[in-house]
Amino acid sequence: MTRPARARIDLDALRHNYALARRLHGGRALAVLKANAYGHGAIPCARALADMADGFAVAFTDEALALRAAGIIRPILVLEGAFDADELRLANRHGLWMVVHHEHQVRMIEYQPDLRGLHAWLKADTGMRRAGFSTQAELADAHARLSASGKVADITLMTHLARADEPDQTATTRQIAAFKALTGGLPGDRSLSNSAGVLGWPAARGDWSRPGILLYGADPMPGAGHGLIPVMTLESRIFAVRGVQPGDAIGYGGRYVADRPMRVGLVAVGYADGYPRSAPSGTPVSVDGRPSRLVGRISMDMLTVDITDLAGAGVGSRVELWGRQVDVNVVARAAGTVAYELLCNVKRVPLDYSG
Structure with a gap:
């Protein structure tokens, strides 16, 4: 007798949750598939969403390359960005979008002669104190250098919300305000909302959302009632x-x-x-x-x-x-x-x- 333990994965529920996230947020949505789609299987989940998702997001380049090898052609954003120049060139050859969140990554792009048409997501640190440029001057300088490099096709401005799953706290309101202040006057799309941002913070809505845990039917907000279906x-x-x-x-x-x-x-x-x-x-x-x-x-x-x-x-x-x-x-x-x-x-x- 085969051992009966198993995890049943409902891909219809995954598609339902993605559609709900996109509808709530408006704009476009990158389905986050990092960590093997939060344990659900990145390749089957990507294939299930391939005809409806605006793109995907993963943690690091190897996760993105596995999706490319499986035939996924939609945009894929690498959230940690490149760790070295060889990886940056490899990512560029596969058309990956790359987060840029510190000075070394800006220099890598500037110094690579064979980069072309890179889609850069420039990250602002608005209060999480983990990754990103913390001051308006630093962010504006990075934006100007990427724009002038001749390697970058476009720049999306992004941040990450640290406490969006706590609706009674003011931290998210402060982060939204900080993001507006840091990015004021800079051209490019905006992306603030993770899952909790999509569900609970209309003021954080922008051009792109990045739903993760909500795709899999686990509501990150206190209580329930958002209509998510467990995958x-x-x-x-x-x-x-x-x-x-x-x-x-x-x-x-x-x-x-x-x-x-x-x-x-x-x-x-x-x-x-x-x-x-x-x-x-x-x-x-x-x-x-x-x-x-x-x-x-x-x-x-x-x-x-x-x-x-x-x-x-x-x-x-x-x-x-x-x-x-x-x-x-x-x-x-x-x-x-x-x-x-x-x-x-x-x-x-x-x-x-x-x-």
Whole structure:
């Protein structure tokens, strides 16, 4: 019998979420496919969006080249930009768009004699203090030098929002204002909005958005109601059942102790598959479509769920770890992390595509 753990990937849901992001933001949208499309498979996701996406974004050049090798011809933005001159030339040969966020990258472009028609995305640091030019003078100087280099076809001005998923904070309002001040008078398209910016900050809308986590149906904003559909369903099945008595400890470390007679289902999925070891007892799961919970510590290859009150549940019962019935954000909060990490960490299980 084939091990039943798998991640089901609904490409129709991916297309729905992209269309929703583009409609909310207006303008054009780069579908962010970095980190293997947040664990969903970059090439299948790119192919699913190829006829509707304005372009794609990845973290580094190798991710972009894998998409090109798979036949993806839409624009691809490399968010970290080039690390050296050889990479810059390679990216240019493949028509990749490159983020420029520090002085060394500007000089690389200026000094390469064989660059032609580069699409540069010039990054302003508006408060995240991670990458980008921090002052108006620095940004204007970089813009002027790129424009004068003869290597650059056009320049898009961009920034990244650090706290857009916190709608009650003023940090995003300050970043939007800083971006306007830093880029005032400079020609070029504008791009500010990540997923949370698209969903919660109309003032951050520009010519281009860069939706990431929302494409995969994990809402980055508090609450819900945006109409996103989960793309991944992580699931497995119960392959053994046992009874435990009050006082019995379940799993490594004996962290969960039964306080009543229980039926416990052993599920074929664990932290080696990407389910978080830090998820505590009580974290929600779904068994045959009915709510249940984890009991005991997560093991490498398996975990245990409470089926005491689920009549008919047993060997062969389907267990959803996250998906349409169990919100991945709820699991992430229980485990002390974020949905981004959970989705990116899915491994070893097969990805089954539909749509």
